[in-house]
Amino acid sequence: MPPGRELDRSSLLEIVSYDLAVDLTGGAETFSSRAEIRFRSCQPGRAAFADLQAAGVRRAVLNGTDIAGAYQPGRLELPQLAAENALTVEAEFGYVPTGAGLCRVSGPDGCACVYSKAYPGGAPRIYCCFDQPGLRAPFTVSVHAPAGWSCMSNGAVVSRPAGAGVWTFATTHPITPYLTSFCAGPFSGAAFTSEHDRLSPVPVSTNSLPTAAAALEAAALPELFRQPLEYYQRSLGLAYPYGKCDFVFVPGYPGLAFGAPGLVTIKEQVLTEPPQRNPSLYLATVIAHELAHAWFGGLIELQPSEDGWLEEAITTYISRTALEATRPGATPWAEPVSLALPDHGYASDAAPIRQLETLIGRQAVLNGLGNLLRDHAHGHVSKDDLVQCWSQAAGRDLRQYAAGTLKPAAKADGQKTP
Numbered sequence: 001m002p003p004g005r006e007l008d009r010s011s012l013l014e015i016v017s018y019d020l021a022v023d024l025t026g027g028a029e030t031f032s033s034r035a036e037i038r039f040r041s042c043q044p045g046r047a048a049f050a051d052l053q054a055a056g057v058r059r060a061v062l063n064g065t066d067i068a069g070a071y072q073p074g075r076l077e078l079p080q081l082a083a084e085n086a087l088t089v090e091a092e093f094g095y096v097p098t099g100a101g102l103c104r105v106s107g108p109d110g111c112a113c114v115y116s117k118a119y120p121g122g123a124p125r126i127y128c129c130f131d132q133p134g135l136r137a138p139f140t141v142s143v144h145a146p147a148g149w150s151c152m153s154n155g156a157v158v159s160r161p162a163g164a165g166v167w168t169f170a171t172t173h174p175i176t177p178y179l180t181s182f183c184a185g186p187f188s189g190a191a192f193t194s195e196h197d198r199l200s201p202v203p204v205s206t207n208s209l210p211t212a213a214a215a216l217e218a219a220a221l222p223e224l225f226r227q228p229l230e231y232y233q234r235s236l237g238l239a240y241p242y243g244k245c246d247f248v249f250v251p252g253y254p255g256l257a258f259g260a261p262g263l264v265t266i267k268e269q270v271l272t273e274p275p276q277r278n279p280s281l282y283l284a285t286v287i288a289h290e291l292a293h294a295w296f297g298g299l300i301e302l303q304p305s306e307d308g309w310l311e312e313a314i315t316t317y318i319s320r321t322a323l324e325a326t327r328p329g330a331t332p333w334a335e336p337v338s339l340a341l342p343d344h345g346y347a348s349d350a351a352p353i354r355q356l357e358t359l360i361g362r363q364a365v366l367n368g369l370g371n372l373l374r375d376h377a378h379g380h381v382s383k384d385d386l387v388q389c390w391s392q393a394a395g396r397d398l399r400q401y402a403a404g405t406l407k408p409a410a411k412a413d414g415q416k417t418p
């Protein structure tokens with residue numbers, strides 16, 4: 001049977017690991033990567049495909065056989081899979097000016113930086129992968145960067161070169177390709193830890209280019225990061241899942257921000273061109289929202305086809321709840337305050353969760369979310385899983401209630417965080 005886009009690879013493949021090397025020393029226009037993927041097929045002999053959007057394929061080898069000729073823009077055909085497979089793909093790619101892929105931008109002083117936007121559809125523009133929900137695997141990443149640059153990725157730095165050279169990162173928990181993230185450039189900033197009773201301290205860093213360093217130091221105070229982080233750990237009863245968290249402010253990031261596991265990328269203009277109305281709460285909302293995605297969107301994902309809206313609804317609910325609880329006088333739900341916040345587009349989707357508080361209480365809502373994370377860590381969940389966890393936490397069957405109230409609202413226009 002020929003492979004096709006309709007092929008649900010999550011029922012056919014199990015991805016064991018990615019070993020990924022990205023080389024950023026190829027100049028201002030192009031970069032290259034080498035992806036070594038180990039994966040299993042439950043139907044040996046069957047064909048499948050990998051996702052790849054390259055400018056050129058240098059080498060593609062599946063189980064010792066050259067398959068470079070099987071590349072066409074967007075996909076690499078994989079004929080005759082074995083039970084255990086090894087795929088190596090070396091390819092060149094172009095930096096994208098904006099949008100999904102690897103973006104290289106220059107600041108006003110001419111210094112450049114590189115950042116990725118893997119979601120949605122950007123990962124195959126950076127390396128060969130299986131870019132599909134449900135196909136998670138641990139990533140071991142290295143980045144070859146110019147001298148004077150620092151690099152960040154989902155995992156913590158394991159080794160850094162003295163000058164130009166290769167940065168290596170700790171192997172991640174299982175994540176999907178669209179949750180992978182990289183930033184590299186002449187960044188500087190601050191580092192601190194967030195402490196919590198009986199949990200390991202979480203190292204946090206804030207980073208920007210030199211041109212935004214003063215704005216970063218003035219606005220991005222450590223408590224903006226510590227307060228929501230400690231609130232989530234306490235209220236969900238669950239440690240921050242990814243060991244460390246780096247925040248990087250970069251020029252022109254499309255879509256405002258993205259909270260990947262261990263690495264949050266935020267548009268620099270949030271610092272340098274803050275909104276006139278309530279800029280402190282605006283920045284605090286961006287940080288709290290993206291941090292919450294470490295649990296909702298990172299540690300677990302909602303089934304994207306039907307229940308994906310719940311991911312932003314839960315994230316908005318819990319991040320605004322954290323702001324309300326930790327910032328005296330903050331009223332993120334009150335109009336017109338809500339209207340001026342970057343997550344306003346999701347507020348109406350979050351409303352049914354707030355409504356649930358009036359029925360079972362806030363603590364039961366939070367306990368149910370904590371149970372969902374514990375029961376399904378590093379996997380996908382459905383609305384039914386969520387309602388089951390809320391029912392257990394509340395000690396009552398909420399299925400009928402949820403069927404009537406837990407629905408996406410009609411979409412309003414507005415600036416959204418992803």
Ligand SMILES: [Zn+2]
Nearest residue numbers: 312315417418
């Ligand atoms: Zn979001």
